[in-house]
Amino acid sequence: MPADASDDQSDKPDLTKDEGGRHAAGSTATATTSERKGLTKAEAAAALADVPREPGAPKPDPIVVADGIVRQFGGLKAVDVAHLEVQRGVITALIGPNGAGKTTFFNVLTGFDRADSGDRSFNGRSLKRISASRVARLGMVRTFQLTKVLSKLTVLENMRLGATGQLGEKFWAGPLRFLWAGQEQANTDRARDLLQRFKLDAKENDFAGSLSGGQRKLLEMARALMVEPELVMLDEPMAGVNPALKQSLLGHVKSLREDGMSVLFVEHDMDMVRDISDWVVVMAQGQVIAEGPPDSIMADQRVIDAYLGAHHDVDITELDADEVAAAAEAEIAAEKEA
Numbered sequence: 001m002p003a004d005a006s007d008d009q010s011d012k013p014d015l016t017k018d019e020g021g022r023h024a025a026g027s028t029a030t031a032t033t034s035e036r037k038g039l040t041k042a043e044a045a046a047a048l049a050d051v052p053r054e055p056g057a058p059k060p061d062p063i064v065v066a067d068g069i070v071r072q073f074g075g076l077k078a079v080d081v082a083h084l085e086v087q088r089g090v091i092t093a094l095i096g097p098n099g100a101g102k103t104t105f106f107n108v109l110t111g112f113d114r115a116d117s118g119d120r121s122f123n124g125r126s127l128k129r130i131s132a133s134r135v136a137r138l139g140m141v142r143t144f145q146l147t148k149v150l151s152k153l154t155v156l157e158n159m160r161l162g163a164t165g166q167l168g169e170k171f172w173a174g175p176l177r178f179l180w181a182g183q184e185q186a187n188t189d190r191a192r193d194l195l196q197r198f199k200l201d202a203k204e205n206d207f208a209g210s211l212s213g214g215q216r217k218l219l220e221m222a223r224a225l226m227v228e229p230e231l232v233m234l235d236e237p238m239a240g241v242n243p244a245l246k247q248s249l250l251g252h253v254k255s256l257r258e259d260g261m262s263v264l265f266v267e268h269d270m271d272m273v274r275d276i277s278d279w280v281v282v283m284a285q286g287q288v289i290a291e292g293p294p295d296s297i298m299a300d301q302r303v304i305d306a307y308l309g310a311h312h313d314v315d316i317t318e319l320d321a322d323e324v325a326a327a328a329e330a331e332i333a334a335e336k337e338a
């Protein structure tokens with residue numbers, strides 16, 4: 001489904017706007033990644049302590065607000081979300097059975113798909129008629145269930161592609177190298193820093209196609225950070241990832257919150273949901289049926305009936321770096337055999 005093509009003209013994000021008037025004093029809406037103060041798990045829980053455990057509950061400092069979002073495919077209402085607020089600076093999980101509408105809702109929020117009705121806002125600003133690429137430039141980026149790294153490009157080239165809005169991409173600026181060479185160097189430096197953080201630096205010149213599934217997920221997450229986002233949306237980050245690499249991915253997601261970013265992720269892996277999320281939203285048949293902290297959600301009979309009955313808990317073991325590396329090699333070998 002094509003994204004909303006009617007991209008608006010201004011490239012300047014207005015992240016200071018607060019139509020809802022509910023951003024707390026000292027809100028991080030205008031801060032860059034390096035200036036933003038991250039939250040610990042305890043601080044994130046405290047920020048949500050007074051939020052009612054009910055679908056559509058208002059949050060003290062929402063970064064995203066969805067209102068009356070409906071997306072139909074023929075006669076099927078894939079998404080029918082009356083109201084949802086995503087709190088800034090915390091990790092929110094979106095769970096629900098297959099076909100609940102989670103990915104479709106992600107697509108609509110990020111502008112990769114268009115709702116039949118309803119609107120959503122980011123930092124108090126409506127995203128109506130704003131294209132997916134512009135949504136990303138505003139600071140709301142996503143990864144995909146099936147990774148979209150480009151196999152025939154190197155790891156570093158994939159990273160550079162994550163930096164949107166570069167001067168060198170503008171047709172008039174292309175020949176004027178002096179205008180964009182500095183920006184290109186800054187992007188390469190940032191790419192290398194991120195690759196180091198995600199332990200992919202040794203692979204910067206390898207083709208992305210040679211990475212294991214788990215490493216591709218890491219690369220996609222690293223690439224999403226090239227735009228210094230405020231909100232990172234991850235669609236099933238654990239799907240198809242070896243248990244050893246899961247540990248590493250979990251650590252990276254937690255560190256996003258500690259670095260001051262907000263995270264919204266779709267996941268079926270209940271260990272991950274319980275371990276890292278501060279708040280859980282449950283969807284079933286297109287609607288939000290429950291919201292709350294992980295422990296209360298996992299004990300909610302409606303959630304157990306709609307979803308959790310089929311999911312069992314398995315502890316993810318702590319693994320050291322060698323075990324993680326060995327698991328990545330095993331994953332690559334298994335993929336080659338398949």
Ligand SMILES: Nc1ncnc2c1ncn2[C@@H]1O[C@H](COP(=O)(O)OP(=O)(O)OP(=O)(O)O)[C@@H](O)[C@H]1O
Binds near residue numbers: 073098100101102104
């Ligand atoms: N492009 C499409 N055309 C027709 N139906 C679609 C399309 N995309 C999604 N659907 C349907 O909409 C419903 C919601 O799908 P969606 O992929 O959003 O669910 P989900 O909760 O993400 O599921 P999963 O956990 O399996 O990824 C499903 O019934 C699906 O078949």
